[in-house]
Amino acid sequence: MRDDKIVPKLAALARLRLEEGEAQRLERDLHVILHHVERLQELDLSQVEATFWPIQGDEGLRTDQPRESLPVEDGLGCAAELDGRYLIVPGMREDA
Amino acid sequence: METLREAAARLQRGEVTSAALVDGALDAIEAREGELHSFLTLLDDARAAAEDVQKRRPKDAGPLYGIPYAAKDNIVTRGVRTTAASRILEGYLPPYSATAVERLDAEGALLLGKTNLDEFAMGSSTEWSAYGPSRNPVDPSRVPGGSSGGSAVAVAAGFCHYALGSETGGSVRQPAAFCGCVGLKPSYGRVSRYGLIAFASSLDQIGTLTQDVGDAAVVLGAIAGRDPRDQTSLDAPVPDYLQEISRGAKGLRFGVPPEYLAEGVAPAVRDEVLRAADLLQAQGLERREVRLPHTSYALDAYYGIAPAEASSNLARFDGMRYGPRAQEEDLIEAYRRSRGEGFGPEVKRRILLGTFVLSAGYYDTYYLRAQKLRTLLRAEFAAAFSEVDVLLTPTTPTTAFAFGANTADPLAMYMADALTIPANLAGLCAISLPGRPADGLPVGLQLMAAPLREDVLLRAAGALEEAVR
Numbered sequence: 001m002r003d004d005k006i007v008p009k010l011a012a013l014a015r016l017r018l019e020e021g022e023a024q025r026l027e028r029d030l031h032v033i034l035h036h037v038e039r040l041q042e043l044d045l046s047q048v049e050a051t052f053w054p055i056q057g058d059e060g061l062r063t064d065q066p067r068e069s070l071p072v073e074d075g076l077g078c079a080a081e082l083d084g085r086y087l088i089v090p091g092m093r094e095d096a
Numbered sequence: 097m098e099t100l101r102e103a104a105a106r107l108q109r110g111e112v113t114s115a116a117l118v119d120g121a122l123d124a125i126e127a128r129e130g131e132l133h134s135f136l137t138l139l140d141d142a143r144a145a146a147e148d149v150q151k152r153r154p155k156d157a158g159p160l161y162g163i164p165y166a167a168k169d170n171i172v173t174r175g176v177r178t179t180a181a182s183r184i185l186e187g188y189l190p191p192y193s194a195t196a197v198e199r200l201d202a203e204g205a206l207l208l209g210k211t212n213l214d215e216f217a218m219g220s221s222t223e224w225s226a227y228g229p230s231r232n233p234v235d236p237s238r239v240p241g242g243s244s245g246g247s248a249v250a251v252a253a254g255f256c257h258y259a260l261g262s263e264t265g266g267s268v269r270q271p272a273a274f275c276g277c278v279g280l281k282p283s284y285g286r287v288s289r290y291g292l293i294a295f296a297s298s299l300d301q302i303g304t305l306t307q308d309v310g311d312a313a314v315v316l317g318a319i320a321g322r323d324p325r326d327q328t329s330l331d332a333p334v335p336d337y338l339q340e341i342s343r344g345a346k347g348l349r350f351g352v353p354p355e356y357l358a359e360g361v362a363p364a365v366r367d368e369v370l371r372a373a374d375l376l377q378a379q380g381l382e383r384r385e386v387r388l389p390h391t392s393y394a395l396d397a398y399y400g401i402a403p404a405e406a407s408s409n410l411a412r413f414d415g416m417r418y419g420p421r422a423q424e425e426d427l428i429e430a431y432r433r434s435r436g437e438g439f440g441p442e443v444k445r446r447i448l449l450g451t452f453v454l455s456a457g458y459y460d461t462y463y464l465r466a467q468k469l470r471t472l473l474r475a476e477f478a479a480a481f482s483e484v485d486v487l488l489t490p491t492t493p494t495t496a497f498a499f500g501a502n503t504a505d506p507l508a509m510y511m512a513d514a515l516t517i518p519a520n521l522a523g524l525c526a527i528s529l530p531g532r533p534a535d536g537l538p539v540g541l542q543l544m545a546a547p548l549r550e551d552v553l554l555r556a557a558g559a560l561e562e563a564v565r
Contacts, residue, residue: 005127010448012559013455015428017436018444028505029445029451036507037396037453040465042470050467051474053298054284054523054547055328062324074191080421089416091424 006030097256099307100142100314104159114146114206117257121164121208125255131509132231134240134249136338138171138175138209159314161204166250166259169210170217170293171302172199178208180293181225182215184419184438194291195326196260196302196319199526203318208256211246215440216410217267217295219243220512221505224442234276234538238496241271244305248275251305259305265297265398266491267304268518269528273540275489276530278557280304280312280517284523284545285330286325289315289322296405297328299398299520304346309529309557313337316550319550332548337372340551345559347550349484350376351386353447356489357517358392364534365490372531372541375563381556386480386487390472394518395510397473399455400466401485401521407450413438428469472520486556490515491528491540515542527557531564 007023007030018026070086081088098106106112129135139145149162158452169172171178171192179185194455197207214224222229222245232240233253240249243506244261250269251259261268263281272279281303291301302316317338322331352373377383415421415434419457422433439447446560453462480487492512502509519526524547541560 007448007451010451014447014451015411015435015446016433016439017429017432018448019436022441022444026445026448030449031447032507033399033445033510034452034462036220037400037462037466039396040393040400040469041461042097043390043393043465045465045468045472048468048471050464051470052467054474054521057332062327072190075132076417077191078188078418080416087416090425091428091429092262092428 097257097307100163100257100311101159103163103186103257104161107162108157114150115143117162117205118143118208119148121256122454124253126190128253129255131236132233132244132249132253132519133228134211134230134253134255135166135209136181136212136246137205137229139176142208143207146206147290149186151330153390157243158203159489160318162206164208164256165200166208166211166247166256167197167245168247168259168261170213170262171197171260172253172293173210173259173290174248174453175205176210178210178216179227180216181213181227182396182438182440183226184415184435188418192206192291194302195288197291199319211244211250211259213215213246214243215443216293216406217264218245218406218442219260220509221502222246223499224440226440226503229499232275232496235496235536238520238537241274241496243267243269247305248272248279251275251307252277253388256270256309257307261303262292262304263301263520264299265520267307268543269491269516269526269540270513272305272371272528274496274538278306278309278312278530278539279307279528280316281519281526282316282320285328286320286332286525286548286550287496288326288329290323290325294409295348296402297409298405300392309527309554309561310338310341312527313341319390320358330548335551337550337554341554341558343555345555346380347382347484349382349384350488350556351384351480351488352488353388353391353480354387355388355391360493360527361490362494362513362534365440366490367541368534368539369488369541372560372564376488376556376560379559379563381559384484386483388476388480388518390469390476391518393494394473394521395468395507395514397521398517399510401470403450404445404454404463405450407447410447413481418470441465462483470521473518477522477524477546485545489542489544491542493536494514494540499501517543524546525553527553528546529531529557529561529564
């Protein structure tokens with residue numbers, strides 16, 4: 001990772017606004033951490049399958065039938081702004 | 097402090113009431129909580145709830161009935177403020193409870209409060225809590241460990257009989273080691289993750305902090321088992337773990353992998369592990385040689401995997417459905433400012449790291465390689481567990497460090513979890529129990545066992561605990 005503009009790009013992807021100076025600090029930290037993770041390049045892993053979950057096998061899908069679930073009003077109870085069962089959010093700027 | 101089993105026996109004999117247990121807890125909290133800051137929320141109605149369960153006490157009440165406990169504040173509790181120690185969840189009142197909490201409720205357990213943690217469980221000291229750090233009850237100038245630091249402090253300081261914590265890379269075992277209590281990380285899939293605020297879903301697991309190994313067995317027995325609301329919870333039999341411990345550990349085989357005693361492990365910690373190995377042999381366990389050659393890469397793999405999962409899981413916190421929302425005209429700006437103001441420095445670091453390793457051009461180099469290393473670790477552990485029943489190692493390379501020692505150097509902070517992370521990557525069960533202190537500070541002894549072999553793990557831990565005492 002050598003790109004000076006990488007943190008602003010990542011912050012834009014992650015929808016994070018960073019303060020003045022924060023990007024530089026994070027740039028330095030990410031460089032140090034990723035340098036450490038790059039140690040994995042020492043290993044020949046070309047013939048190794050990836051493990052994405054620590055448990056193997058098919059736990060099966062649940063049956064497709066209605067069951068008790070959280071009432072919508074409860075699920076929306078902590079939202080910043082509501083109109084009945086709908087979340088109210090700011091609009092999208094066309095030039096954004 | 098007495099164990100929960102001792103408290104249960106006193107309740108059963110009518111020598112004490114649940115309300116008196118809560119009063120005792122509140123007195124202890126009153127005396128030291130100002131200094132230690134283990135709780136983010138204390139329930140106002142804990143005493144009234146104690147009186148209520150006392151009145152309804154059934155004849156066949158189980159060992160958890162009427163006994164106060166605490167839960168880490170990333171475990172949701174219906175109607176009780178849950179923050180994950182983050183500003184982004186300020187004011188959040190969950191409309192449901194985690195399965196683990198529901199199961200304790202069903203046993204008549206009394207929730208006393210919600211404990212402090214590093215924000216979203218990302219940290220090893222509680223210094224990343226948005227609400228200020230907790231302090232180690234053994235030496236308040238030192239960190240209690242993390243991220244379940246508040247739970248470890250509450251148990252070690254005698255504020256409650258036991259607590260729930262959560263693990264992603266050692267967040268139960270590491271603070272247990274630093275504070276001198278017992279921390280159990282169950283196998284992946286043993287305990288439902290429903291209601292545990294997700295950090296890294298392929299690693300997260302709810303665990304326990306207790307006064308001793310027997311109490312860990314009791315609490316695990318109550319919260320373990322298949323939950324239809326968590327598809328990764330396993331439908332495996334849950335043994336009577338306390339009865340398993342009573343079988344003793346004679347004849348079990350153990351190994352001390354030399355890779356866990358390598359450079360970076362403090363001499364006093366290493367010496368204590370070697371002493372523990374001698375004690376296990378004296379208890380009738382057979383020692384065998386084992387090697388785990390890829391151990392030193394586990395930390396690298398973890399930081400290729402956990403932030404990737406975190407960046408995805410934390411996308412839901414955008415100020416729209418819960419927590420404070422920044423006032424902006426534009427939706428994207430509202431997201432950016434709500435998240436920028438709501439998340440602390442360590443969470444931002446990990447979100448950006450995760451976004452990076454998942455991005456085009458870097459996925460194969462970082463994330464995929466890390467997942468492949470995980471395969472090697474699993475294979476090594478499987479080979480080791482064909483030779484031995486449990487592995488004995490240090491829980492942490494050092495004893496509790498001073499405040500501020502690692503906050504400016506993320507890698508130094510991450511090293512505190514170097515010896516606990518492998519168990520999470522491989523989905524093992526593992527436990528930390530106190531050894532002999534070094535320079536007055538607790539030393540954690542770690543035992544690990546194969547997935548779903550908590551029975552063997554707790555038998556060995558019970559024997560080691562008895563020998564260390």
